[in-house]
Amino acid sequence: MPKAPSPASPIPAQGSAHLLPIRLFLGAACFLSGASMMVIEISAARLLSPLFGNSVYTWTALIGVILIAFSVGGYWGGRLADKRAGLDVLGWLLAGVAILTFFIPALSTWFGPSFAKGGLIDGPVMFSLFLLAVPGALLGAISPAAVRLYSLTSSDSHIGGAAGTISMLGSLGSFVGTFLSGFFLLGNFGVRSIFVGTAVLLLALAVLAFILSGKRLAQSSKVIAFGLGAGLIGALTSATPAEGVIYEHESFYHRIQVIEEGVSPNRRRFLKLDSTYEGGMNADTGALVMDYQHYWRLAMLQERPIQSALFIGAGAFGMPEEVSRTFPDATVDVAELDPEVIKTGRQFFKLDEHPKVHAHAGDARHYLRTSGGQKWDLIFGDAYNGKEAIPAHLASKEFFQLVSDHLTPEGVYTMNVISAVQGDKSELLAGMLATLREVFPHLEVFAVGSARNIPQNVIILASHHDLSKLIADQGFLANTWQARLLRTHIPRHLLPVEGQVFTDNFNPVDAIIARGLMR
Structure with missing residues (x-):
């Protein structure tokens, strides 16, 4: 029987020397696609965090959706390569990813508030699917399509070598994209600019694929036209600033907003991360405006001057500055993870007016480890991103022991926790108390809000000496700060019991927070 005619080769019929540019392009396309995938994934976290918090659940949803999409794309791309391998097909895959990447910031702006109504777990999952499922699948399809084309450049005689080369380049690209995002892009460019720049790169690869395929004019002009339109929409679409926002900045860690309300002399200025x-603080006087901020004064019940204080988490620098005003000779240190928060403090929250307040950029646990034998009379723990995220390494027995080692003999550790005091939503407080008791023999608890069964600011006072007699003394005038704070004291018999001790090895803080928010 006569043999069936062979299908036309998807690689232009040229000599082996002329196939080198195609091999180089395929390698570069896979390397840059891998890098783009990681840039998109890591940058997308900055779109989800303002809606759902920067919690482990946000990152889990994001990574999981990308992996699923990439897997689906890999399967689909392999099937597509068997049916129709060609540089023009690869060009359309790259063009599709580019155009969708242009749209990601705009889609986040338009639809993000609707998805924000979801829960702590399902909200990030659904929003990640909405933003990244299709771009992730198209990126996943590029690698198997490139393997097929790379193999054809050697007449299908080195399929294993082609797969190994493409896989290696894609993995190296992912590595470069990860480091590039974390160590450079997010610290120097806005999120919208990063998405637009990534899309431009992918669009350029698509155009080059069409040129190498020999279909220069028709395909390339369509891609460029679609890309220009999508790029303009992506670059020009921005969220309308919320009322009162006087400053907004995307840092490596947060979307930072400064919000102001009221008029002088009662302007209230808040820091939103x-x-x-x-x-927050009074923008004219620097006075504190949030109830929980006043609880640093519990350290003053011992009626001795505070000579040194450390605040873990800067907030709006209101508490450190008030300590400095109250005790002018005291040295006040602040350990703040985000350097941009410190810059914001200097610009909007009077930090430069307080030379005794020293802000240190970096992780609080690392700062304590490297502070040598320095000790403080007061350490205030407030390094939490609202109620959605508590850094687990700052809520463990080992960390609390480190805090204890850096307190003076009469020093106190004051900690802010978002939790209910009683009921189903008090599991977080129960765990914190159980963990702190492993280090501090004396604990006192204050509920800033009124109802005890709803999450609120709860202040824990931990020390190595008994302060209960000072707290039991209710002989203060009604309008004094002592009376205002002490009336919120929670008797020990009303506190939750049988909490989980958190350690560096086992710390279910995120799971406990999720359960509390879903109840």
């Missing part, structure tokens, strides 16, 4: 308010 992602989805939660982290502190």
Whole structure:
């Protein structure tokens, strides 16, 4: 029987020397696609955090959706390569990813508030699917399509070598994209600019694929036209600033907003990080405006001057500055993870007016480890991103022991926790108390809000000496700060019991927060 005619080769019929540019392009396309995938994934976290918080659930949803999409794309791309392998097909895949990437910031702006109504777990999952499922699948399809084309450049005689080369380049690209995002892009460019730049790169690869396929004019002009339109929409679409926002900035860690309300002399200025308010002050006088901020004064019940204080988490610098005003000779340190928050403090929250307040950029646990034998009379723990995210390494027995080691003999550790005091939503407080008791023999608890069965600011006072007699003394005038704070004290018999001790090895803080928010 006569043999069936062979299908036309998807690689232009040229000599082996002329196939080198195609091999180089395929390698570059896979390397840059891998890098783009990681840039898109890591940058997308900055779109989700303002809506759902920067919690482990946000990252889990994001990573999981990308992996699923990439897997689906890999399967589909392999099937597509068997049916119709060609540089023009690869060009359309790249063009599709580019155009969708242009749209990601705009889609987030338009539809993000609707998805924000979802829960702590299902909200990030659904929004990640909405934004990234299709772009992730198209990126996943590029690698198997490129393997097929790379193999054809050697007459299908080295399929294993082609697969290994493409896989290696894609993985190296992912590595470069991860480091590039984390160590450079997010610290130097806005999120919208990063998405637009990534899309431009992918669009350029698509155009080059069409040129190498020999279909220069028709395909390339369509892609460029679609890309220009999508790029303009993506670049020009921005969220309308909320009422009162006087400053907004995307840092490596947060979307930082400064919000102001009222008029002089009662202007209230707040710092908002992602989805939660982290502190505030009177913009004219520097006076504190949030109830929980006043609880640093519990350290003053011992009627001795505070000579040194450390605040873990800057907030709006209101508490450190008030300590400095109250005790002018005291040295006040602030350990703040985000350097941009410190810059915001200097610009909007009077930090430069307080030379005794020293802000240190970096992780609080690392700062304590490297502070040598320095000790403080007061350490105030407030390094939490609202109620959605508590850094687990700052809520463990080992961390509390580190705090204890850096307190003076009469020093106190004051900690802010978002939790209910009683009921189903008090599991977080129960765990914190159980963990703190492993280090501090004396604990006192104050509920800033009124109802005890709803999440609120709860202040824990931990020390190595008994302060209960000072707290039991209710002989203060009604309008004094002592009376105002002490009336919120929670008797020990009303506190939750049988909490989980958190350690570096086992710390279910995120799971406990999720359960509390879903109840």
